Amino acid sequence: MTETGKSADADPIDRLEERIGDLGRILARQTQSLDRLVDADRKREAAARAGADLPLLVELLELYADASACTSTAATEADRVAFAALRDGLDRLIVGRGGSVIAPHPGTAFDVAMMDAVDVIPLTDDDDPDAVDRTVVRVVHPGLRVGDRAVRPALVVVYS
Numbered sequence: 001m002t003e004t005g006k007s008a009d010a011d012p013i014d015r016l017e018e019r020i021g022d023l024g025r026i027l028a029r030q031t032q033s034l035d036r037l038v039d040a041d042r043k044r045e046a047a048a049r050a051g052a053d054l055p056l057l058v059e060l061l062e063l064y065a066d067a068s069a070c071t072s073t074a075a076t077e078a079d080r081v082a083f084a085a086l087r088d089g090l091d092r093l094i095v096g097r098g099g100s101v102i103a104p105h106p107g108t109a110f111d112v113a114m115m116d117a118v119d120v121i122p123l124t125d126d127d128d129p130d131a132v133d134r135t136v137v138r139v140v141h142p143g144l145r146v147g148d149r150a151v152r153p154a155l156v157v158v159y160s
Helices: 010-073 077-096
Strands: 099-102 115-121 136-141 143-146 149-152 154-159
Touching: 010 077, 010 099, 010 143, 010 149, 077 099, 099 149, 115 136
Parallel strands: 115 154
Antiparallel strands: 099 143, 136 154, 143 149
C-alpha cells in the first residue's frame, strides 16, 4: 500500500486518468481559442469587404440618382423606360454588393436614422387630408444603407 492507502496497481491508473483529463481540458481550451481566432478573421474579412465596396456603392448610388432623375424628366416614353431599366439595374448592383437604396415614398414617416430633412412644408387646412405631420412629401436625393446604418441618408422634404 502507498501513503494514500491505495494499492500500487491503482496509482498508475489514477495518474493516467488525471493526465487524460488534463489533456481533454487542454484540447478544449485550444479548440475555444481556435474558434475565437476563426470568428475574428471572419469578422475582419467581412469588414474589409464592406469597406472595400463602400466607395463603389456610393458611386453606384450617384448613378442611381441620376438615372432616377432622368426617368422622371424623360421627354419620351421610350426614354423613360430606358432610364427606368438603367435605374433598376443599378439598384440590383447595389443590393448585390450588400447595400440598399433608401428612397421612401410620400407619406412615409420621417426616420431620423435614415433621412435628412432638407426642407419643411407646414401643414395647412388646404392640404391633402392624407398629409400627416412629420411624413415625407418627396425625396430630393435617395440614400444608401449598408447593414443597419445609413451611409448616406436620403434627403427628403417633410410636412411639419
